[in-house]
Amino acid sequence: MAVAELTTPTWTKQGLGSSHLSYLSARTSSCRRLSFRPLRRTHSSRISCSVNQTAQAPAAVETEVPKSNKPDCFGVFCLTYDLKAEEETKSWKKLINVAVSGAAGMISNHLLFKLASGQVFGPDQPIALKLLGSERSFQALEGVAMELEDSLFPLLREVQISIDPYEVFQDVEWALLIGAKPRGPGMERAGLLDINGQIFAEQGKALNAVASRNVKVIVVGNPCNTNALICLKNAPDIPAKNFHALTRLDENRAKCQLALKAGVFYDKVSNVTIWGNHSTTQVPDFLNAKINGLPVKEVITDHKWLEEEFTEKVQKRGGVLIQKWGRSSAASTAVSIVDAIKSLVTPTPEGDWFSSGVYTDGNPYGIAEGIVFSMPCRSKGDGDYELVKDVIFDDYLLKRITKTEAELLAEKRCVAHLIGGGVAYCDLPEDTMLPGEM
Amino acid sequence: MAVAELTTPTWTKQGLGSSHLSYLSARTSSCRRLSFRPLRRTHSSRISCSVNQTAQAPAAVETEVPKSNKPDCFGVFCLTYDLKAEEETKSWKKLINVAVSGAAGMISNHLLFKLASGQVFGPDQPIALKLLGSERSFQALEGVAMELEDSLFPLLREVQISIDPYEVFQDVEWALLIGAKPRGPGMERAGLLDINGQIFAEQGKALNAVASRNVKVIVVGNPCNTNALICLKNAPDIPAKNFHALTRLDENRAKCQLALKAGVFYDKVSNVTIWGNHSTTQVPDFLNAKINGLPVKEVITDHKWLEEEFTEKVQKRGGVLIQKWGRSSAASTAVSIVDAIKSLVTPTPEGDWFSSGVYTDGNPYGIAEGIVFSMPCRSKGDGDYELVKDVIFDDYLLKRITKTEAELLAEKRCVAHLIGGGVAYCDLPEDTMLPGEM
Numbered sequence: 068m069a070v071a072e073l074t075t076p077t078w079t080k081q082g083l084g085s086s087h088l089s090y091l092s093a094r095t096s097s098c099r100r101l102s103f104r105p106l107r108r109t110h111s112s113r114i115s116c117s118v119n120q121t122a123q124a125p126a127a128v129e130t131e132v133p134k135s136n137k138p139d140c141f142g143v144f145c146l147t148y149d150l151k152a153e154e155e156t157k158s159w160k161k162l163i164n165v166a167v168s169g170a171a172g173m174i175s176n177h178l179l180f181k182l183a184s185g186q187v188f189g190p191d192q193p194i195a196l197k198l199l200g201s202e203r204s205f206q207a208l209e210g211v212a213m214e215l216e217d218s219l220f221p222l223l224r225e226v227q228i229s230i231d232p233y234e235v236f237q238d239v240e241w242a243l244l245i246g247a248k249p250r251g252p253g254m255e256r257a258g259l260l261d262i263n264g265q266i267f268a269e270q271g272k273a274l275n276a277v278a279s280r281n282v283k284v285i286v287v288g289n290p291c292n293t294n295a296l297i298c299l300k301n302a303p304d305i306p307a308k309n310f311h312a313l314t315r316l317d318e319n320r321a322k323c324q325l326a327l328k329a330g331v332f333y334d335k336v337s338n339v340t341i342w343g344n345h346s347t348t349q350v351p352d353f354l355n356a357k358i359n360g361l362p363v364k365e366v367i368t369d370h371k372w373l374e375e376e377f378t379e380k381v382q383k384r385g386g387v388l389i390q391k392w393g394r395s396s397a398a399s400t401a402v403s404i405v406d407a408i409k410s411l412v413t414p415t416p417e418g419d420w421f422s423s424g425v426y427t428d429g430n431p432y433g434i435a436e437g438i439v440f441s442m443p444c445r446s447k448g449d450g451d452y453e454l455v456k457d458v459i460f461d462d463y464l465l466k467r468i469t470k471t472e473a474e475l476l477a478e479k480r481c482v483a484h485l486i487g488g489g490v491a492y493c494d495l496p497e498d499t500m501l502p503g504e505m
Numbered sequence: 506m507a508v509a510e511l512t513t514p515t516w517t518k519q520g521l522g523s524s525h526l527s528y529l530s531a532r533t534s535s536c537r538r539l540s541f542r543p544l545r546r547t548h549s550s551r552i553s554c555s556v557n558q559t560a561q562a563p564a565a566v567e568t569e570v571p572k573s574n575k576p577d578c579f580g581v582f583c584l585t586y587d588l589k590a591e592e593e594t595k596s597w598k599k600l601i602n603v604a605v606s607g608a609a610g611m612i613s614n615h616l617l618f619k620l621a622s623g624q625v626f627g628p629d630q631p632i633a634l635k636l637l638g639s640e641r642s643f644q645a646l647e648g649v650a651m652e653l654e655d656s657l658f659p660l661l662r663e664v665q666i667s668i669d670p671y672e673v674f675q676d677v678e679w680a681l682l683i684g685a686k687p688r689g690p691g692m693e694r695a696g697l698l699d700i701n702g703q704i705f706a707e708q709g710k711a712l713n714a715v716a717s718r719n720v721k722v723i724v725v726g727n728p729c730n731t732n733a734l735i736c737l738k739n740a741p742d743i744p745a746k747n748f749h750a751l752t753r754l755d756e757n758r759a760k761c762q763l764a765l766k767a768g769v770f771y772d773k774v775s776n777v778t779i780w781g782n783h784s785t786t787q788v789p790d791f792l793n794a795k796i797n798g799l800p801v802k803e804v805i806t807d808h809k810w811l812e813e814e815f816t817e818k819v820q821k822r823g824g825v826l827i828q829k830w831g832r833s834s835a836a837s838t839a840v841s842i843v844d845a846i847k848s849l850v851t852p853t854p855e856g857d858w859f860s861s862g863v864y865t866d867g868n869p870y871g872i873a874e875g876i877v878f879s880m881p882c883r884s885k886g887d888g889d890y891e892l893v894k895d896v897i898f899d900d901y902l903l904k905r906i907t908k909t910e911a912e913l914l915a916e917k918r919c920v921a922h923l924i925g926g927g928v929a930y931c932d933l934p935e936d937t938m939l940p941g942e943m
Contacts, residue, residue, distance in 0.1 A: 143765050155772075171830075177615065180836050186624050210830025214837040216761045217754070217822065219771045219844075316655070323654050327581050333657045334593075384655065392609075392648025398618050399652040406657075 139234060141212040144226040150193060155221075162193045162224060164279070166239040168270065169246025169288065170198035170228070171207035173394065177401030178243065183215060183223040187405050188412065195225035199235040199246065232273035240279045243404060244270060244298070247288025256346075256500055257481055257493045260290055264485045267294040271301025278305065283450055285311045285407055287400070289504055291345050292424045293478040295439040299426060300486035308451070312424025314341040314349065314441040315410075316396070316403035321351040321381045325358065328377070329366050335359045340443040340458070341422040343471025344478075346499040349441065350467040351381050355458045374463065386502025395503055414448040420455045421445075431456050434468070438475045474499060577672060579650040582664040588631060593659075600631045600662060602717075604677040606708065607684025607726065608636035608666070609645035611832065615839035616681065621653055621661040625843050626850065633663035637673040637684065670711035678717045681842060682708060682736070685726025694784075694938055695919055695931045698728055702923045705732040709739025716743065721888055723749045723845055725838070727942055729783045730862045730877040731916040737864060737877070738924035746889070750862025752779040752787065752879040753848075754834070754841035759789040759819045763796065766815070767804050773797045778881040778896070779860040781909025782916075784937035787879065788905045789819050793896045812901065823941025833941055852886040858893045859883075869894050872906070876913045912937060 150156040165182060167175050179196060181187055188194060196215070200208040208228040215226055229235050236242060247263045267286070274282060282305060286295040291312040299310040318341050326333040338357045342350035353373045358366040367373060388396045410421040424441040427434050431454060434440055443455040460468075474495070479486070481493035588594040603620060605613050617634060619625055626632060634653070638646040646666040653664055667673050674680060685701045692700075705724070712720060720743060724733040729750040737748040756779050764771040776795045780788035791811045796804040805811060826834045848859040862879040865872050869892060872878055881893040898906075912933070917924070919931035 143761060143771055146768065146770055148770060176836055177618070180615070180840060184624065184840075186622065206829045207831065210826050211836075213822070213826055213829070214834055216771075217758050217834070217837040218840040219757050219760060221772050224770075319657050320655050322657060323581060330584065332584055332586060332662075333581055333654070334659050384651070388648050388651055391644045391651070393645065396652055396655070398614055398649075399655040402618060402622075402656040402658075 139227045139229045141209070141226045141228055142216050144212075144216070144224065148224060150224070156193070159191045159193050159222075160189075162195055163188065163241065164195045164197060164237075164239040165241040165243065166197040166199060166235045166278075167243045167245060168199040168232075168235075169244075171200045171204035171211060172245060173397035174245050174287065174400045174404070176211065177398050178245070178404055179211065179215065180218065181401060181405050183218065183220040185220070185222045187408055190222070193222050193224045195227070196223065197235045197237075197239060198226065198228045199232060200228065200230055201246075202230055205230060232270050233277055236270075236273045236282075237277045238279055239274075239282055241408070242270075242274060242278065242282055242284045243287065243408075244284065244294070245287040245404075247294065250500065255495070256290060256478075256498055257495050259500075260293055260478060260481045260493075261491075263288060263290070263294055264297050264482045267297040268301045268485045271298035274298070275302035275304050278302075280305065281309065281450070283309050283311070283411060285313055285404065286424075287313045287404060289345070289500070290478065292343075292439040292441070292475055293482055295424060296426075296479065297482055297485045299439070307426040307428065310426060310439065311407065312345060312439050312441065313400075313404060313407055314345050314422050314424050315407040316400050317341045317345065317349060317351065317381060317441075318422040319399070319403050319406065320384045321356075321377075324377060324380045324384075325353065325356060325363060325367070328369070328372065329358050329363075331358055331366075336363075337416075337419045338443075339422070340420070341441045342464075342468050343441055344475050344499070345424065345441070345501065346471070346474065347382055347501060348467075348471035348474045348499050349378075349382070349501075350464065350471055351378050352458075352464060353377060354461055354464050355443070383502055385504055389503040410444075411446050411450050411452060412448055413446075415445040419445075423452065425452070425454075430454055432458075432460075432468075435472055435476060438472070438479055440472065440475060577665045577667045579647070579664045579666055580654050582650075582654070582662065586662060588662070594631070597629045597631050597660075598627075600633055601626065601679065602633045602635060602663075602675075602677040603679040603681065604635040604637060604673050604716075605681045605683060606637040606670075606673075607682075609638045609642035609649060610683060611835035612683050612725065612838045612842070614649065615836050616683070616842055617649065617653065618656065619839060619843050621656065621658040623658070623660045625846055628660070631660050631662045633665070634661065635673045635675075635677060636664065636666045637670055638666065638668055639684075640668055643668060670708050671715055674708075674711045674720075675715045676717055677712075677720055679846070680708075680712060680716065680720055680722045681725065681846075682722060682732070683725040683842075685732065688938065693933070694728060694916075694936055695933050697938075698731055698916060698919045698931075699929075701726060701728070701732055702735050702920045705735040706739045706923045709736035712736070713740035713742050716740075718743065719747065719888070721747050721749070721849060723751055723842065724862075725751045725842060727783070727938070728916065730781075730879070730913055731920055733862060733877040734864075734917065735920055735923045745864040745866065748864060748877065749845065750783060750877050750879065751838075751842060751845055752783050752860050752862050753845040754838050755779045755783065755787060755789065755819060755879075756860040757837070757841050757844065758822045759794075759815075762815060762818045762822075763791065763794060763801060763805070766807070766810060767796050767801075769796055769804075774801075775854075775857045776881075777860070778858070779879045780902075780906050781879055782913050782937070783862065783879070783939065784909070784912065785820055785939060786905075786909035786912045786937050787816075787820070787939075788902065788909055789816050790896075790902060791815060792899055792902050793881070821940055823939055825941070827941040848882075849884050849888050849890060850886055851884075853883040857883075861890065863890070863892075868892055870896075870898075870906075873910055873914060876910070876917055878910065878913060 150159050212226050212228050250259045295310045295312040299307045318339050321339050322336040323333050325336045336358050340352040353363045356363040420443040422441050423444050424439045427438050427440045428436045444452040446452045477495050483489050483491040588597050650664050650666050688697050733748045733750040737745045756777050759777050760774040761771050763774050774796050778790040791801045794801040858881040860879050861882050862877045865876050865878045866874045882890040884890045915933050921927050921929040
């Protein structure tokens with residue numbers, strides 16, 4: 068076993084006082100995949116615990132019964148521990164389980180280290196990272212786990228790597244679904260919808276079966292709105308409002324473009340909504356947005372720019388980045404995922420809001436129900452949100468919202484077979500993938 | 506100008522109260538490279554300010570005189586501002602200038618976003634990032650700056666991109682020198698020393714000419730010890746003790762391997778020194794290291810492992826990562842740079858220390874003077890450090906320290922021509938690059 072050659076804990080108690088025994092473990096006996104629930108997967112997952120099977124003297128160790136089984140744990144994160152037993156950690160919150168799919172990819176490579184550092188959930192929130200990859204990416208997943216080991220993050224207490232969503236999603240409070248198949252050459256959005264729809268249907272079923280009953284799900288893999296819809300429809304036991312499609316990078320880019328146009332720093336821009344789909348039909352809303360607390364249209368009097376150039380500038384950002392940087396925007400996407408999580412776990416600043424693609428049932432705007440649509444949200448910081456009521460519409464905004472709504476309804480028809488809606492009928496008129504996205 | 510097409514501030518005051526005027530600027534007139542000091546560079550640098558030259562109504566704006574010139578500023582970061590004038594920012598510290606070389610590379614891609622987020626210097630420390638790249642990487646630098654814009658970091662107030670070290674290092678309090686030429690096929694360490702030595706001689710001269718007189722320099726580009734030596738020898742007006750070669754990733758990896766072997770979590774491992782060169786002659790010190798406050802040799806009784814396997818495990822980590830992950834360890838390297846900075850700006854925990862490659866003049870261990878050698882350091886958190894006196898040595902440790910010392914003295918002879926030491930004579934006996942590093 069390749070990893071075992073790298074990392075060979077010995078689990079002895081030489082020189083350790085009894086107060087440290089909770090950090091010891093006879094992991095040698097649990098270094099196998101535990102099949103403690105029915106599996107519905109097509110691939111077999113690999114063992115990844117890096118504890119040496121021939122490590123010295125496990126029989127001599129006074130071990131505690133592990134508090135939880137740790138299938139597919141990695142290296143130093145296979146240790147059992149008792150945070151309440153140590154001075155430095157006893158005031159910490161209860162561990163949270165965070166699953167990340169596409170964990171070997173570039174966005175995750177930024178995101179995982181942010182999650183582990185404590186900057187997302189706070190300095191007293193220990194965290195377990197559960198990394199979902201593919202058979203093809205498994206070695207890379209091991210590499211990511213090794214780098215997490217080498218980073219010595221005190222809050223990072225567990226790392227698990229697997230290719231089985233039923234294993235990774237076990238008891239997770241957060242699922243950050245970044246992984247998706249990239250669009251192949253010549254593939255239309257319809258083809259991508261179907262390929263990725265299968266993945267998100269499977270992941271929805273897995274979440275429904277094993278995740279925390281109040282898991283929050285953020286879908287990043289494209290086409291993210293309809294992927295989120297498929298996911299939530301396949302997870303009927305989880306509240307539909309817990310599913311999000313990420314439009315926060317679009318919101319951040321929109322704020323930056325408004326700031327640039329107005330000649331102000333970006334922290335002066337607020338109340339920016341992205342309406343609708345994460346595609347070229349999305350609507351960055353300048354009608355409700357504010358700069359220094361004033362309506363954008365009062366600050367930026369070049370309304371022609373707002374109507375004709377602003378949206379394009381927001382949407383072309385990813386494409387320009389690919390041209391310049393040669394890769395898609397992994398770092399700023401990861402930042403926007405952090406922003407999206409923080410917006411749900413910290414109270415929204417008075418008078419402001421944030422955008423997220425959420426389920427439309429019960430929305431106050433008259434948007435068709437049964438789709439995932441980016442809308443303005445506020446949170447008390449409890450992980451939940453409510454839709455903002457005091458927004459205004461004009462004909463220009465409504466017309467564009469109607470167009471992105473129509474697109475999402477068409478996407479929904481394309482994936483009817485994946486959401487219990489009968490036979491799919493796909494009539495997407497045009498390719499609306501955002502430039503620079505896969 | 507390509508960037509100008511993306512970002513077109515208009516610098517109008519429509520709708521803005523006079524209290525916001527400090528955020529306005531007539532940048533159109535300063536969107537050119539300012540030649541305010543003699544340049545000693547061979548390449549011409551490019552203009553990168555993204556302000557539209559034809560932006561509307563600059564003449565109508567009540568502008569303030571910019572407090573500083575901003576050559577090669579980028580996009581929204583070209584704005585002038587007055588942090589003291591705003592409620593949210595008036596309690597902030599004075600802006601610090603941080604230069605990063607190799608800014609378009611993967612390590613920087615992780616590091617820059619950490620610096621900008623506030624997790625390194627704290628939540629009340631505004632920051633200016635000054636990015637040094639090459640002509641070849643200039644477009645990528647623009648891409649990095651765009652992603653920094655889109656991330657909306659409140660503390661990030663200025664971003665400058667350039668290929669001219671004299672411009673980038675102007676007034677910097679920190680210089681994180683990550684950029685170095687990778688080793689070409691068949692190139693020996695001696696060849697790498699010469700090629701990169703030229704770069705670091707130039708950068709040392711530039712720091713000497715324009716940086717803050719108390720700038721702290723961390724050299725990451727390999728061979729980092731001797732690059733740091735070259736840099737400090739070319740910067741005679743900056744204290745030699747301000748120069749560091751990064752051995753913190755080695756220290757972190759050593760801690761992880763000791764934790765794995767002992768079956769404890771890595772936060773129980775302390776007092777780990779990396780002695781000497783960032784190469785395969787480096788000495789991860791298990792004699793002085795502690796686990797749960799006890800000497801490692803009392804906790805890990807497999808002394809054969811400590812003497813024969815431990816060092817190799819630490820050093821092979823990078824190579825294994827490349828095999829698994831297909832890239833070098835950018836994320837954990839960036840984490841270790843953050844650790845290295847934090848170790849200098851926060852007080853070292855009582856009884857512990859950290860490793861850094863620093864100038865040996867006046868060291869208490871009898872190590873040859875005039876080289877950059879990784880040794881145990883403590884800091885009061887003022888950016889400075891002192892060497893730890895209470896360390897012990899045995900024959901095994903001394904013998905290995907002597908070997909890495911001999912290597913660094915040999916490396917010094919190879920670069921004599923770059924440090925005012927006459928004719929270089931290069932007799933490096935073997936290739937000691939760490940696996941997985943360029």
